[in-house]
Amino acid sequence: MEKNNGKIEAVVLANGDYPTAVLPLQCLTDAPYVVCCDGGADEYIRRGHVPDVIIGDGDSLSKENRTKYGHILHRLSDQETNDQTKAVNYLLEQGKRHIAIVGATGKREDHTLGNISLLIDYMRAGADVRTYTDYGVFIPCRGTHTFTCRPGQQVSIINFTAHGLHGHGLTYPLSDFTNWWQGTLNECTGTEFTIEAEGEYLIFINY
Missing domain, CATH: 3.40.50.10240 (Thiamin pyrophosphokinase, catalytic domain)
Structure with missing residues (x-):
């Protein structure tokens, strides 16, 4: 995290x-x-x-x-x-x-x-x-970031102004979500994940 x-x-x-x-x-x-x-x-x-x-x-x-x-x-x-x-x-x-x-x-x-x-x-x-x-925990982000996690840990991505959203180390692929619910309930596949994007978004990492 x-x-x-x-x-x-x-x-x-x-x-x-x-x-x-x-x-x-x-x-x-x-x-x-x-x-x-x-x-x-x-x-x-x-x-x-x-x-x-x-x-x-x-x-x-x-x-x-x-x-x-x-x-x-x-x-x-x-x-x-x-x-x-x-x-x-x-x-x-x-x-x-x-x-x-x-x-x-x-x-x-x-x-x-x-x-x-x-x-x-x-x-x-x-x-x-x-x-x-x-x-x-909610974390505001801009651009590309990498986070530590546990395999199977749940993660949500809430888009604000980001485009070109891509994820690595997550179960489900990301896209340029237009509604908050669309990026919820993803899961980590390993011990870290990366979000690539241009613009701003929120990450929610479930304990």
Whole structure:
């Protein structure tokens, strides 16, 4: 599962379902810097942790935590972006590029789709970012990339602007998919796979 060019510098805890799987929880445990998106901070604090920064308008945060942690709450009321994007932009402004996002799925499906699709925007902005869910990891990509995997491990390719899509080390051939579902549920045949493409796409690697 390659394609990060450096150690994770920060973790964004979004306001979806709190992670339960080992890998996203480990990301939080090992994080050198944690940014919570508004109400996502409530559960993080309830579990005995203190974020480095809380970002959002504060509306989803409990009144108690809004008061107690007001000194680390950055109120950003820009309605043109969501809290996850505000958190990523904040980290980029701090010079932190290698970012993991957890807690971005679950609850409202429209928020889940929005949070996933925004990974492409973050890549365009210069972030090396991944979203870890309870089932797998989303990785935004541009051009050709190779990933490590296990034989039989499931992989999905979600096309955004890519053309000339070809895969090596996958069970099913790729094409220039026009709908997200068309590239789902592929499988690795060995211990690595390569995607060749011109343009942008998302990889989802099932744990």
